[in-house]
Amino acid sequence: MTKIRSSCSFAVVFCFFTLLFSVYAECAEKMAPPEVAGKYKLELSQPIVEGKTVTINGSHNFGAIVRPAWNWGDGNIDGSMFPGRHTYLKAGTYEVTLTLRGGTADGIVEKIVRTRVTIR
Secondary structure, three states: OHHHHHHHHHHHHHHHHHHHHHHHHHHHOOEOOHHHHOOOOEEEOOOEEEOOEEEEOEEEOOOOOEEEEEEOOOOOEEOOOOOEEEEOOOOEEEEEEEEEEEEEOOEEEEEEEEEEEEEO
């Protein structure tokens, strides 16, 4: 009898935490409605190319709690804020993408901007 009760207790606790995690995951990824997301801006300045190193500055109004992700177009991704700086190994034209994600009371806001850089 004790073994059955113990197994049932474990199953109830497991189900509870599974449900709790599922609800949390759904809420954590809820995107903010368009009228909220539209209030947030992200802009990039003209890239500065010096040799094979690129520096890109910009501005946003997300506040302090954001998650940046630079995709430099050559397989490298980093999470630095402005200015973004990257050194390429090969000459070429690359599309650089910056994605910012921030949380609001109404959900997640995500903005994506792109620019091209040419390395000679």
